[in-house]
Amino acid sequence: MPGISSHRIMSARTLRSAADLAHAGLLPADAMEAAARVGTRYSIAVTPAVAALIDRADPADPIARQYIPHPAELLTAPHEQEDPTADAPFTPVEGVVHRYPGRALLKPLLACPVYCRFCFRREAVGADGGVLGEPALEGALGWFQRTTTIREAILTGGDPLMLSPRRLGAILRRLEAMPHIELLRIHSRVPVAAPDLVTPALAGALGAVTKPLYLCVHANHAREFSSAAVEALGRLHRTGVVLLGQSVLLRGVNDSTEALEALFRAMLRARVKPYYLHQLDPAPGTARFAVPVEEGLALLRAVRGRVSGLAWPTYVQERPGGAGKVPLGPAYAGS
Ligand code: SF4
Numbered sequence: 001m002p003g004i005s006s007h008r009i010m011s012a013r014t015l016r017s018a019a020d021l022a023h024a025g026l027l028p029a030d031a032m033e034a035a036a037r038v039g040t041r042y043s044i045a046v047t048p049a050v051a052a053l054i055d056r057a058d059p060a061d062p063i064a065r066q067y068i069p070h071p072a073e074l075l076t077a078p079h080e081q082e083d084p085t086a087d088a089p090f091t092p093v094e095g096v097v098h099r100y101p102g103r104a105l106l107k108p109l110l111a112c113p114v115y116c117r118f119c120f121r122r123e124a125v126g127a128d129g130g131v132l133g134e135p136a137l138e139g140a141l142g143w144f145q146r147t148t149t150i151r152e153a154i155l156t157g158g159d160p161l162m163l164s165p166r167r168l169g170a171i172l173r174r175l176e177a178m179p180h181i182e183l184l185r186i187h188s189r190v191p192v193a194a195p196d197l198v199t200p201a202l203a204g205a206l207g208a209v210t211k212p213l214y215l216c217v218h219a220n221h222a223r224e225f226s227s228a229a230v231e232a233l234g235r236l237h238r239t240g241v242v243l244l245g246q247s248v249l250l251r252g253v254n255d256s257t258e259a260l261e262a263l264f265r266a267m268l269r270a271r272v273k274p275y276y277l278h279q280l281d282p283a284p285g286t287a288r289f290a291v292p293v294e295e296g297l298a299l300l301r302a303v304r305g306r307v308s309g310l311a312w313p314t315y316v317q318e319r320p321g322g323a324g325k326v327p328l329g330p331a332y333a334g335s
Helices: 018-023 029-041 048-053 062-067 134-146 165-176 200-207 227-238 257-269 293-304
Strands: 096-100 103-106 152-155 183-188 213-218 242-248 273-278 314-319 324-329
Touching: 018 029, 048 062, 096 134, 103 134, 134 165, 152 165, 165 183, 165 200, 200 227, 227 242, 242 257, 257 273, 257 293, 293 314, 293 324
Parallel strands: 103 152, 152 183, 183 213, 213 242, 242 273, 273 314
Antiparallel strands: 096 103, 314 324
16 A cells, blocks of 8 residues: 555554454453454454553453454444445545535545444455545646635545655645645544654654644543553654544443543643544444433533643534534533
8 A cells, every 4th residue: 555654554563453452351252253344344442552552351441342353243223324424526526525615624644553343434444445546636736726715734534644654745835835724634543543653754644734724633531541652642742743532422331420531630630732522423323322312411511620721622513514613612601
């Protein structure tokens, strides 16, 4: 696969099957067959860094719950949709999603270091998810070049930090050379899920960007901020990249006041400003993670009294059909 250095895509030690997980003690032998069936539909990947965070003695471990396949993933609830954020109808050229005025997504690859069981792009991302080939990438960059209303280019995927530093650096240079692009943003799970990929070369590629560069780090539990993750984030912070945190409210992972407070505090200690807490998007087979909005609002109200404003993200939900994000509250004025 061009553009991803071999160690970035296929670390020999990343667990990529039900058998790998069972062998590592992360899946009971009697759950292997069902997990293998899930694996034929949705990719599996658990990096060594994530595997080390899982408490094998805890059947309800919040880290394991995010990554270990479960038979319920093969059951699609009536309200669940293959493309819940409706990327497809807003794709003017391959690799680009243009849903909002002034900003657009560039998806240079569809591979991730880990595969989250609640992923809203789970029908698109996966081990087969390649890098945009040269003609498609040129087409996507050409779209950004001629669409002069775009001020913010957002790299997502998949996970853009899986690209080789050289290829990522080249894409960032092309984008920042466009006079109308004022801001660059990258969404990534790499700093917490595969902190070893945050090499000096990768930090150098991000640090070479001269326009404002924001990195949105996806993390859902305080324990994801391991010492290696905090070190990787520190390396990125020192290059001048602004670090923001985005999380998904997930049943069994962070659906308590204590878990959310610990998560937001862990982010701040790692120099990451909590930015968005997302309501779960209804992707197929993700119902076991759903937390009702009313419960989310009550949790955030409770957290609000315990943390400073710095630790306070905006709680948001994607409206169906690609109609955009709405802040959910809680509201305070007059309440
Ligand atoms: S890292 Fe992001 S895109 Fe990749 S599987 Fe997880 S939620 Fe989906």
